[in-house]
Amino acid sequence: MNVLVTGGAGYIGSHAALRLLETGHAVTIVDDLSRGRRAAVDRLEPLGDLAFVETDIGARERVAGVFRDRRIDLVMHFGALAYVGESVEQPLRYYRSNAAGTLAVLEAMEDAGVTRIVFSSTCATYGAPSSEDIPITEDCPPQPINPYGRSKLMAERMVTDLADRKRAGGGDFAATILRYFNVTGCDPAGRLGEDHRPETHLVPICLEAALGGRPNVSIFGTDYATPDGTCIRDYVHVDDLIDAHLASMEALAPGDVRTYNVGTGRGHSVREVVDACRRVTGVDFDVTEAPRRPGDPPVLYADPSRIGRDLGWTARRTDLDTTIADAWRWKREHPNGYE
Ligand code: UFG
Numbered sequence: 305m306n307v308l309v310t311g312g313a314g315y316i317g318s319h320a321a322l323r324l325l326e327t328g329h330a331v332t333i334v335d336d337l338s339r340g341r342r343a344a345v346d347r348l349e350p351l352g353d354l355a356f357v358e359t360d361i362g363a364r365e366r367v368a369g370v371f372r373d374r375r376i377d378l379v380m381h382f383g384a385l386a387y388v389g390e391s392v393e394q395p396l397r398y399y400r401s402n403a404a405g406t407l408a409v410l411e412a413m414e415d416a417g418v419t420r421i422v423f424s425s426t427c428a429t430y431g432a433p434s435s436e437d438i439p440i441t442e443d444c445p446p447q448p449i450n451p452y453g454r455s456k457l458m459a460e461r462m463v464t465d466l467a468d469r470k471r472a473g474g475g476d477f478a479a480t481i482l483r484y485f486n487v488t489g490c491d492p493a494g495r496l497g498e499d500h501r502p503e504t505h506l507v508p509i510c511l512e513a514a515l516g517g518r519p520n521v522s523i524f525g526t527d528y529a530t531p532d533g534t535c536i537r538d539y540v541h542v543d544d545l546i547d548a549h550l551a552s553m554e555a556l557a558p559g560d561v562r563t564y565n566v567g568t569g570r571g572h573s574v575r576e577v578v579d580a581c582r583r584v585t586g587v588d589f590d591v592t593e594a595p596r597r598p599g600d601p602p603v604l605y606a607d608p609s610r611i612g613r614d615l616g617w618t619a620r621r622t623d624l625d626t627t628i629a630d631a632w633r634w635k636r637e638h639p640n641g642y643e
Pocket of ligand 1: 427507509521522525597
């Protein structure tokens, strides 16, 4: 299949491109490199039929040319901004990238007659579910509490509204929306890793502290209504997440729109993650207690049973230390990321 991967130079998109190439698909990465890394694409180039186009997804003529020239069959749309805190500071930037960006992808698909999409969404669409909604099923009402979650929910609605319209008109549009929980780890073979600038995610921040690149790790909020007072998240290995994409892609059926949670089904507190990072790295890095970070919901972990039932997907790496160990191996070998 000829797959267009938006955001394919980014952390998750590059891992998807890697797997698609390894399984014999032709991949076209579209990325404006605002957050993605050209060096990640360079590592993918020897692995198969890969084209890279550096452009904003909103460049309609250019993107139309890409769809035509590469005879695209299916889109995996990863390209997005994904920092909760930043979205609170710069909401319009998030609506442009995540909502308007998805609009541009869907318009480009319509122009090109492409009818299949796997869309990267997020558990941030759920907001701060009440305790009876934990673990979170896909039926939990979406009530995002930050612009990031709202911009992704808007994008989801565009996908489902378009799918409804196509279905009503007898068209064969097919979409799967994957709501990721906290994606962690990296390619177990160490070819790709996580290299965000700026880095805000808990696991890489702990690993940077273990390497001495940061004086300490701040725990944002120790007064949440959780057993140890810190936020609880569901840390899913990126390789498992990519399994879910491949399974979704293969299952896309004309007229179908599906939404799945992709998580392990287990929650870990910030303190538990810090302890796991200390265990895996063998470094007892310093921790300080800091105020809550705006936009953070207290508890988010998945009930992933729907994707298990429908697609047979389940997270294979449910041991946090194993997931962190993959991230640590890459970080140790690439203390400055891809540079
Ligand atoms: N945290 C700290 N200190 C840090 C960094 C993070 O205490 O230095 C805490 C956060 O406050 C949060 C937890 O660790 O409670 C996880 O934070 P991350 O930034 O690693 O991840 P988020 O949960 O904020 O965000 C992730 C993804 C988003 C996704 C979101 C859903 O990055 O794309 O989960 O909430 F939408």
